[in-house]
Amino acid sequence: MTADAGASRAKNASVALIRNWPLTAVSGLLLPLLLGLGVWQIQRGGEKAAINAAIDRRLSSQPRSPQQLDERRRFTTVRMRGYYTRDYRLLDNRTRNGRVGYEVLQVFVGDGQRWLVNRGWLPAPPDRDTLPEVARPRDTREITGFLYPVAAAGETGTAATGRRIQRIDSRIAGRLDLAQPQWTVRLSADSDTALVTDWQLINSPPQRHYAYAAQWFAMAAALVILWLFAATRIPRLLRRNSDNNNDNRGTSS
Template identity: 60%
Template sequence: MIRSWPLTLLSLCLLPLLLALGSWQLQRADEKQQIIADIDARLAAQPRKLSALESPEIFTPVRLLGFYTDEYFYLDNRTRNGRVGYEVLQVFVSGQQRWLINRGWLAAGSSRNQLPEVNYPLAAKVINGFLYPVPAGKGLANIGAHARIQMIDTGLTAVLGLDEPAWSIRLSADSDTALVTDWEFVNSTPARHKAYAFQWFSMAAALCILWLLAATNIRSMITAGIIRR
């Protein structure tokens, strides 16, 4: 039945690899689904006062009473639904503590030289959000307020004199001072991993069909059977 052993051996080497890659993508989809479920469960909890937290934990819902300062920054190259814009980072004072709040996304203007206007209340406000870590880094020592920045790190937050430089707060969509939130918690969705798995399994199926047609006598055997009938 087999008329090409080199193609057969090549197919035997490739088939397990393709199946393994498809299974790995399905496993990644399950892992991402579990991560999303854990995040949703944590975000669904009642907001807590920061003073009641023993130690900060990512995605812990919090509620603060205080006011925004005029210290805000434009986090550059942030997109929502394919549109380019900025995430607005602004200092919020609650009691004696200073926190960096990510208020969400603003669309960029028609020109890079014109930054979008940031509006904020002057009176005291209650805001709802969740804790999110700030990556470690050196930051910019001489950054000014209302500046355009490429990234946020502990170097920047240390310069701002925050009480917790390693943490920021991302606003929830129900906060009235929130801009466009639509936070992305995982870099790829379970559906995308399942699509990748389908592609690998499809390639495995195509390899089997090509092997049957190119490396075996299946076509001639089927043709002979039809002729005999």
């Protein structure tokens, strides 16, 4: 047999295995896409894991006074000694465990500077027009937490008392005569003036991206199986070979 004849027979055999070319073409386009999405989600999970590691390093560092910081960065731990003022805002539409409530943003004077401290979450009263009562510690306190940036601009909600806001932004923070209006301090859970904290540090954990990647790879595997059974003659040939082998065993016996 010549080389050209062998190549022609191999080509004809491969063509004979495919019985649905449109489905084959669609599968050939979708498979790289599904695999690429799976790889991308794995990369995203790795990026989020690296971010988590960086956050953990900052949160585990020794807290210092904000005045001692050479550089202010998100999640940098701080400690201040001072007192809370009567000036606070209620950040609306914040949830914990499915319950709607508010986050309490209260001005704290520490080391001679005014800072906006997020003390955590309070549940909302059943009546929308009623605001929750916020207890104000009157004596000197030492608080610990971490820096969190203020948004550049945004919508400001109003209520009858003027305390309810939809988000904290530079416009609101600029009216409070703060030392650093571009930053808030989110209290750590072990601060005695903290409410319910349970801060969400990143929008999605690495495990979620890895789960998405597993889903994309599972879809790719399902596509290959569908293509084998719906677009090729391979299952039929395998059944035929299995039947022939069974017949040969029966004849020999």
